[in-house]
Amino acid sequence: MRALVARRLLQAAVIVAIAATTAFLLVQLAPGDPLGDLIENPRVPPEVRERLRARWGLDRPMHEQYALYLRNLARGDLGWSFSQGRPVGEAIAAALPNTLLLMSVALIGAFVLGVAAGVIRAGRRGSVADRALGAGTLVFYSMPDFWLAIMAMLVFAYWIPVFPTSGMTTAVVYDYLSPLGKVIDRLRHLVLPATTLVLLLAAIIARYQRAAFLDVATQDFVRTARAKGLPERAVLWRHVLRNALLPVITLLGLALPMLVGGAVFIEQVFAWPGIGRLAVAAIAARDHSLVMAIVVMGSVLVTLGSLLADLLYAVADPRLRLHAPTHA
């Protein structure tokens, strides 16, 4: 297990380095100047402009800039964000917890809901419940995320105003709430963006879970479990589900990049002050160092996610535990 972790961490480092390089090259290729507004503004005198260029190393050849970028990245120095007027690290540190909160709530909710829906569908294959859930998941599966977000907002914030439309807290009022009131206020703001992500992801998980469950349910050991006299409940939820979860764990690794991407839209629509919203703002402001940092951070999240999925897989499936002795 330890060897597996070490090997996967090394792989993760390589992947992150590739992502960093790609981000750097893409930004170089993109039109516009990293100093953006300062360059185009005719009221900035040319000598100030040159001084700024020299200060940020932008007058040096590309390969030197690249080397500098990698060195700083390795040291954890992500550079200065012009659009935010503060270090990139600080801007990300402010936004990341909000995104992680949204994503972890969405992931947990989606897995619970998706697995349950998949098992119910498989357990009553061909029933009304199976078909209704099938149709429901297909709708969410094929719906664009931003559309679902806007519809959720329209229905539950405008027509039936039970949840706030946007933000993470209620402006002004929040500061005067009791500690419990603050928690409730945040939770109310979390409901719509989280539910949108949950529905989108759960729809995919449910389809995988149903297929995996049906596949496992025909295997010999399920017949053995029944022959032992176990109640059907124990057969399905213990013997079948435990095995049918294995392919779904793989989905966890795939779900993370989807969530990172999906969060960009969802955060934008609900004005959730997270990484996705920061990314959109950074791109609009041509804030190159911030854009690159967000790309690198995204790749770190995704590789950590798939590493986590691999480890969970080894925990769930004893056949994958590498230390296990084998008796011929």
Next chain:
Amino acid sequence: MTTPGTGPRPLLTVRDLRTYFRTDAGVARAVDGVSFEVMPRETIGIVGESGCGKSVTSLSIMRLIRPPGTIEPGSVVEFEGRNVLELPEGEMRQIRGNRIAMIFQEPMTSLNPVFTVGEQIAEVARVHAHATRRDARDRAVEMLQLTGIPAPAQRAREYPHQLSGGMRQRVMIAMALVMNPTLLIADEPTTALDVTIQAQILELLQQLQERFAMSIILITHDLGVIAEMAQRVLVMYAGEIVEQASVSELFARPHHPYTEGLLAAMPTLGAARSRLAVIPGTVPAPTRWPAGCRFHDRCRYAWDRPEREHPPLYEVGAAHWSRCFLAEEPARRHPLTDLKAAGGGA
């Protein structure tokens, strides 16, 4: 064909068992009117080729037939005096794994890969005896020891993939016998194992049968296994019993041409024979059993009558039945050597 007399009561009575599968290709009559009895402590063998209904018969006794399969109304499976086909599912569950236990052909796929073998054995004690976790675990180790697994306490903590095929089958046996069942159904228990391991497993089954005083239904396509283990044999073909006799009677005086064929296809040690006899053709699809005698198109002796009429079971000897018109017209049987020659050439 009930055994006459006033001897001990049978442990299991199967009467007119019919298990059909309604598929898109038609109704598959996998088991079509099977009747037999199993006496206490008796080992009864069921032989036949793949697809003849052996396994479906055993799964029907356990009521483990899954849709689209159904046990047809009118079928009776009487176990310890009760027709289990009429029991509510909850009561049936108390019989499964408790009074009737079952072991399967493929010990690798028949064990759940994600639980330790100890957990899987202990589960039986937990569900039927409501044993505590600790007691159930101790019981599992005890059962593993009983089946001759060395270092049982350590093995109990291992997963199926860490054990050899023979050991896995011992685990299956340990799991089946936790509750000391009165009937063990063994569906091809040694088919997937090496020959040397096969002999060990059969010997173990015999020992444990003695110890637990249970009856065994042994399902196999291997007449050698039957000869070693069973007292009586049922020969199944195309969903029906075509011959039933004691083992010695069946081997000495096979009556049904299908049984003759099976015996002729058995390799015999030291026999001066260069090639094995085969029965021409294969078992027909269960959706289309042939009219008349279901074996007639593969039969060495077939004439016009079995093509039209379905033969009943004839009593052809002491406790010996055969579903063949040769019982009425014995003159139509030619010497067996012809069968071997014809079989080899067909």
